[in-house]
Amino acid sequence: MKRILDPLDERILAELTANARIAHAELGAKVNLSRNAVRQRIERLERDGAIQGYTVRVGEGRRPTSLxxxxxxxxxxxxxxxxxxxxxxxxxxxxxxxxxxxxxxxxxxxxxxxxxxxxxxxxxxxxxxxxxxxxxxxxxxxxxx
Incomplete structure (x- = not known):
């Protein structure tokens, strides 16, 4: 069953979109949750399909070899x-x-x-x-x- 995202989930997704490598503690400080609460929400978002993966953005002058x-x-x-x-x-x-x-x-x-x-x-x-x-x-x- 698809779960509707609450505003806190939306904020977490926005922060992860900007920086997928952000530490749980730092993300928690930005959204006013504990590190553990952030970790649990991220795990639920992954399980529910709201987060379907993570990616790498390649910087200028660096191109993947398998294009x-x-x-x-x-x-x-x-x-x-x-x-x-x-x-x-x-x-x-x-x-x-x-x-x-x-x-x-x-x-x-x-x-x-x-x-x-x-x-x-x-x-x-x-x-x-x-x-x-x-x-x-x-x-x-x-x-x-």
Whole structure:
């Protein structure tokens, strides 16, 4: 049975979202509970599925070695006035290269993501941009040079 989170649970989740490595004693001080009470609540949140795991955010210049690489070719409606597309692409961290092309497509993007599902979400974001007419996506199978 799903349990409704109370405001204290919500505060604990907010603090853990900001810093999943926070010590129980420090978290307890922030939410006005004892270390043991915080530990018990976290265990319940995990058991009930409100917390489904913990993750690592990799800092600048440090990339995981097992990334999925894909190339997305983008055709814009208007090549000459597509600056808003470029500005939005700069805000997507998985895009590691963006090159302007001659020929059929306007842009070639290199996307490095942790999973194929994340590549799909990036592709959906790009395809939904105003100014993007079409895309073609290919996954990199091997790097030979």
């Amino acid at each position: 999925i690489t894909s190339v997305i070719f983008v055709y814009r409606y208007d090549r000459m006035r597509g600056d808003e597309v470029l500005a939005t692409l700069r805000s997507i961290p998985e895009i590691t290269h963006c090159e302007v092309l001659s020929g059929e497509f306007d842009l070639m993007l290199r996307v490095e993501a942790a999973s194929p599902e994340r590549v799909h979400l990036v592709w959906k974001e790009i395809a939904a941009m105003p100014g993007v007419e079409n895309t073609v996506t290919s996954f990199v199978l091997a790097v030979v040079i």
